[in-house]
Amino acid sequence: MSTISSTSSSSRSSDGLPFQRAMSEFEVDQRRNISHSSPQKTRRRTGPVDYNTENAYRANVARLNASKSRPFTVAGRIPFDPATLVLFFRSKSGITHSLDFPIDVDYDLPPSLEVLIEACRPQSVSGLEEFSTHESVFYPHNLPVTTSLELANHPILDAIRNTLFPTLPPGRYLTAIRDKLEIWVKGRGMKPPPRSNDGRVATVSVTLPVRYRGGTLVVRNKAGIEEKFSGRGGRSADMEWVAYTADCEHEIEPISKGCRMSISYALFIRDFGPSGSMPDPLITPSDHFLNLVSPILAISRGRRIGFYLTGEYGVNPGEVLAESLVPNLKGGDALLYHALKVFKLTPELRWTSGGYMWPVDQVIDLRNGDDPALRSPFSVLNGKGSVGSAGSVGSLGSPPRRAALATVSESGDSPQVDLRTLVVKGGGVPVCDTDIYVLPDQGSTGPITREKVPYANQCDLKVMVVSVLLVAFVP
Incomplete structure (x- = not known):
């Protein structure tokens, strides 16, 4: 040189x-x-060709490429010890409570969890009969609630940006705002709610370490393609999270055992810096x-x-x-x-x-x-x-x-x-x-x-x- x-x-x-x-x-x-090298000779395929297998092979590759080019969900785990997770909330009476994890409601129902569920409200204004079998409850926005888990301490937003928003230009960033604390007890699920019109570009749902069965999260994009996430609840040493774009609809299948709790965050795109x-x-x-x-x-x-x-x-x-x-x-x-x-x-x-x-x-x-x-x-x-x-x-x-x-x-x-x-x-x-x-x-x-x-x-x-x-x- x-x-x-x-x-x-x-x-x-x-x-x-x-x-x-x-x-x-x-x-x-x-x-x-x-330097110019001579092109390599292409090997010719020999032997009979199974056209049905070849067509199926090509169709599978085409579906994979289509899904790879337009991902609408991404999931992962947070390396966080559930035993160190604490949820703090204030009830309607003004008393502050704390809820320790992990939780197995079939083995022991913490009194603070009963207070939390009592303070929650249904997701919709539907009748009580429909609510009791289909709807979840969420903690009211006017009552303070927080956890010892800080989303900013984990590179979740970077993973979401790289997967769901790979073309996001420099100078634009994803920010997360806590949306809802939702609870599903045995026999309850959730039908697809109306899409939010608050300007969010995606939603992140973090499953808290409470044991449950059923309660599969189903995310469906505009083309009708579904992704399902069963979650692990309190059965895993890590907490799981799922992110999906704002143009998707989601639902929760009925809980067959236990209780499912999750905290959702709304993701927005913000402009910072000189651009x-x-x-x-x-x-x-x-x-x-x-x-x-x-x-x-x-x-x-x-x-x-x-x-x-x-x-x-x-x-x-x-x-x-x-x-x-x-x-x-x-x-x-x-x-x-x-x-x-x-x-x-x-x-x-x-x-x-x-x-x-x-x-x-x-x-x-x-x-x-x-x-x-x-x-x-x-x-x-x-x-x-x-x-x-x-x-x-x-x-x-x-x-x-x-x-x-x-x-x-x-x-x-x-x-x-x-x-x-x-x-x-x-x-x-x-x-x-x-x-x-x-x-x-x-x-x-x-x-x-x-x-x-x-x-x-x-x-x-x-x-x-x-x-x-x-x-x-x-x-």
Whole structure:
């Protein structure tokens, strides 16, 4: 591997301010030569084919793929000792009670559980006869109830997000609000209740450690596909939870023995951080940090200034916009971005390399489009040096346009392509031709962001090192 490092040169603005235009040379990592291997021969199937078995096989695979592509439920266990679980509630008389677990009502019915059931109300306003055989009861919302189990102490929301909401963009989060404490005694179940219209995106139901039989939870999506969860009650050392999306209906089959108790949580999507239509930042820079930024902005009035970012984000600048890093800003980069927001500025992120800068709405396109030997795109190196497809974007989503690579003829007929020419053709603009004053880089105090975009030059696969500028206009 060979590396060409850039040197920095600084200049002064017309009024003598020590602004730096940009790093003056490109930094290139030469990874390895491109080798072309001959395609492997496909093995031919021999012997008779059972078409009925083949069709059934294909149908099963199709059903599996359909279920895999659109999951509507996810379940798991909470590694929590039931003996340490305590439920606290206040009855109608104003007396606070506690209920210890695990519970087996057929062996011993705790007096506090009787008080809890007595304070509950039916799920619907149906008649008592229908309620006694079909409906559950829930603890009233106007009476306080809590448990020693903290949902936030377990990565349940992360598991739900990864399974049911894999495309949720950065900067949007799942939050849980306790919904109901529900109880089903022997002979009772629950018909599908009306869907909630409170804006929730999913519901999580945690089964408390009380022994029961029957009481299977049935979740059904809009297509009529069912998932069933029997639960373990007090028979397991772990508590079980089930999450299902808001467009599903659910019901509880009748309890044949014991008592089932569960606590449900409503899940909502919230916008935090600098992104979103109504940003609600989770962090606020300290007064000391704001005092450090204030004099720089005071001297820079009427100018567009740029700060180098220092974090490593592991993205390919040829596939994502620099602005897509905003929800993922970390460390001092996040503090600086939020500080500029506090001063009512509109910061934006831009790619920069070798004294060139790309517009905020463009990725870095290093394709040699004018070369007559241009071939089809091939797999490229991602930001961490491993091989991935040209369509891979990592965890930041898809940009407006892609910058796939193309090979150049191996015969040597095509001349070596100049990187600066590719940069200009790909939308790069010299920083000296813009009105942006780049503040001195972090060379003397620490590293700056070094993302990598691969490109092909004849048979060589190289990687250009790219930095990120945080640009803002100071009125």
